[in-house]
Amino acid sequence: xxxxxxxxxxxxxxxxxxxxxxxxxxxxxxxxxxxxxxxxxxxxxxxxxxxxxxxxxxxxxxxxxxxxxxxxxxx
Amino acid sequence: xxxxxxxxxxxxxxxxxxxxxxxxxxxxxxxxxxxxxxxxxxxxxxxxxxxxxxxxxxxxxxxxxxxxxxxxxxxxxxxxxxxxxxxxxxxxxxxxxxxxxxxxxxxxxxxxxxxxxxxxxxxxxxxxxxxxxxxxxxxxxxxxxxxxxxxxxxxxxxxxxxxxxxxxxxxxxx
Numbered sequence: 490x491x492x493x494x495x496x497x498x499x500x501x502x503x504x505x506x507x508x509x510x511x512x513x514x515x516x517x518x519x520x521x522x523x524x525x526x527x528x529x530x531x532x533x534x535x536x537x538x539x540x541x542x543x544x545x546x547x548x549x550x551x552x553x554x555x556x557x558x559x560x561x562x563x564x
Numbered sequence: 565x566x567x568x569x570x571x572x573x574x575x576x577x578x579x580x581x582x583x584x585x586x587x588x589x590x591x592x593x594x595x596x597x598x599x600x601x602x603x604x605x606x607x608x609x610x611x612x613x614x615x616x617x618x619x620x621x622x623x624x625x626x627x628x629x630x631x632x633x634x635x636x637x638x639x640x641x642x643x644x645x646x647x648x649x650x651x652x653x654x655x656x657x658x659x660x661x662x663x664x665x666x667x668x669x670x671x672x673x674x675x676x677x678x679x680x681x682x683x684x685x686x687x688x689x690x691x692x693x694x695x696x697x698x699x700x701x702x703x704x705x706x707x708x709x710x711x712x713x714x715x716x717x718x719x720x721x722x723x724x725x726x727x728x729x730x731x732x733x734x735x736x737x738x
Contacts, residue, residue, distance in 0.1 A: 493601040500594070500653040532656075540652065543645035550634055550642060551602050 490551050490559055494521055497544055502529035518558030521548070525563075533563055588623055591654045591664055595625055598650065605629055611667075624665045632668045640675070643668055644703065676709050683713040683735075690735045691719035698734040701726065707733050 499505035552559035606629030
């Protein structure tokens, strides 16, 4: 899942080297935090959070296949 | 207040009336990478892009494989997200906006067919009965299918009303 988030983020930002994804697992599932360069924030969030929402939907597919839950936060 | 007129430079994304095959291959590769990272075993088939709808040629990628309902989601929501992300990545990487449509096992093609048939039936009812009919809320591309299907239908006109997720098509007698 981490690679999926990383791949999407790196593919849509201007500073792919500044993309970092953190992963934390607790009883609720896996929590990911995505960090990008300040000027790229809009590129991963999108108007009304549309891009972030779409990324979340895709990681949920992967999580469902793995029988777990996943959440994504953008820092 | 002083100042000078702002200069706004807008560079159009190179528009491709006839997307070249190299660009299509790049887009296909991105979709395959996405699917691989999502973890579904599937193949991507480029559909005959000569299929022209309302003058706009679309590049249709049909994803084929076993048990892909998970990629479609409720009312095609997941599929819409996949298409959105793919267009975004391709747009960012090659600086060209492509009219890419992502489908799963012909799901959208079947839905479109069903919508067109529904539109025809309802248009006939409106034309004969003279009473407007309002359809249930639909996604933009679904409403578009209805509008296009009935553009030349005699005796009726269509219009979308409502906002956001509640936007729906109404068929009116002319």
